[in-house]
Amino acid sequence: xxxxxxxxxxxxxxxxxxxxxxxxxxxxxxxxxxxxxxxxxxxxxxxxxxxxxxxxxxxxxxxxxxxxxxxxxxxxxxxxxxxxxxxxxxxxxxxxxxxxxxxx
Amino acid sequence: xxxxxxxxxxxxxxxxxxxxxxxxxxxxxxxxxxxxxxxxxxxxxxxxxxxxxxxxxxxxxxxxxxxxxxxxxxxxxxxxxxxxxxxxxxxxxxxxxxxxxxxxxxxxxxxxxxxxxxxxxxxxxxxxxxxxxxxxxxxxxxxxxxxxxxxxxxxxxxxxxxxxxxxx
Numbered sequence: 001x002x003x004x005x006x007x008x009x010x011x012x013x014x015x016x017x018x019x020x021x022x023x024x025x026x027x028x029x030x031x032x033x034x035x036x037x038x039x040x041x042x043x044x045x046x047x048x049x050x051x052x053x054x055x056x057x058x059x060x061x062x063x064x065x066x067x068x069x070x071x072x073x074x075x076x077x078x079x080x081x082x083x084x085x086x087x088x089x090x091x092x093x094x095x096x097x098x099x100x101x102x103x104x
Numbered sequence: 105x106x107x108x109x110x111x112x113x114x115x116x117x118x119x120x121x122x123x124x125x126x127x128x129x130x131x132x133x134x135x136x137x138x139x140x141x142x143x144x145x146x147x148x149x150x151x152x153x154x155x156x157x158x159x160x161x162x163x164x165x166x167x168x169x170x171x172x173x174x175x176x177x178x179x180x181x182x183x184x185x186x187x188x189x190x191x192x193x194x195x196x197x198x199x200x201x202x203x204x205x206x207x208x209x210x211x212x213x214x215x216x217x218x219x220x221x222x223x224x225x226x227x228x229x230x231x232x233x234x235x236x237x238x239x240x241x242x243x244x245x246x247x248x249x250x251x252x253x254x255x256x257x258x259x260x261x262x263x264x265x266x267x268x269x270x271x272x
Binding site: 012017019022023025026027028029030031032033034035037038042070077079092095096098099101102103 | 128129130133134136137139140141142143144146147148207208209210211212213
């Protein structure tokens with residue numbers, strides 16, 4: 001995780017910085033995709049609240065959504081786009097920079 | 105320093121949506137990074153069921169115990185080998201079904217270095233037994249099997265406590 005941060009250009013992203021969206025981007029960053037229901041369970045957000053956050057991320061081009069069938073049920077897979085991964089990595093780097101500057 | 109109420113689970117993040125780099129304190133940045141780290145770890149380290157550890161430990165001990173059998177007749181040897189193969193397949197199927205399959209997740213970015221290192225540690229037990237058994241007796245298989253089973257239970261219990269994510 002640290003090595004990916006170091007490669008990214010530090011860029012604070014207010015959209016990602018919001019607590020729930022930061023958590024969503026963080027969890028998505030370590031997999032190629034996570035199902036909507038799993039994200040809702042981990043963030044303890046209602047479906048409507050989570051949908052709002054995902055809409056904001058999708059509008060920015062940070063996430064992609066894919067409908068598929070598993071165990072005979074239709075499910076929604078959420079994944080970070082390359083743009084989203086770059087934005088998240090850049091935001092992490094910006095946070096690390098803020099901490100480093102305060103310590104300097 | 106800007107203070108803002110942490111939004112509840114249902115509230116949109118209006119209070120932080122217009123924050124900029126300049127308005128973020130080091131403490132806030134640190135808290136945000138810690139939260140991000142925690143979520144990343146939670147994706148990488150999925151919860152595992154309690155029975156999984158017990159099943160792994162029992163099957164592995166059984167494999168080691170079979171290797172401790174000395175002076176077997178030819179047909180007993182056949183039974184021994186078949187049982188070893190079946191148990192090895194069972195271990196592979198169990199690990200594949202639980203450790204490497206995560207419903208709800210697609211291609212978790214597994215950190216292979218820790219997995220390989222733990223594999224090397226686990227492999228040391230049978231290798232030591234293979235080397236020492238001709239010298240000190242086949243009982244070393246039982247001892248190493250018990251030690252490996254204990255290690256799995258202890259390490260697995262620590263893992264479960266740390267990464268239960270409130271489940272199981």
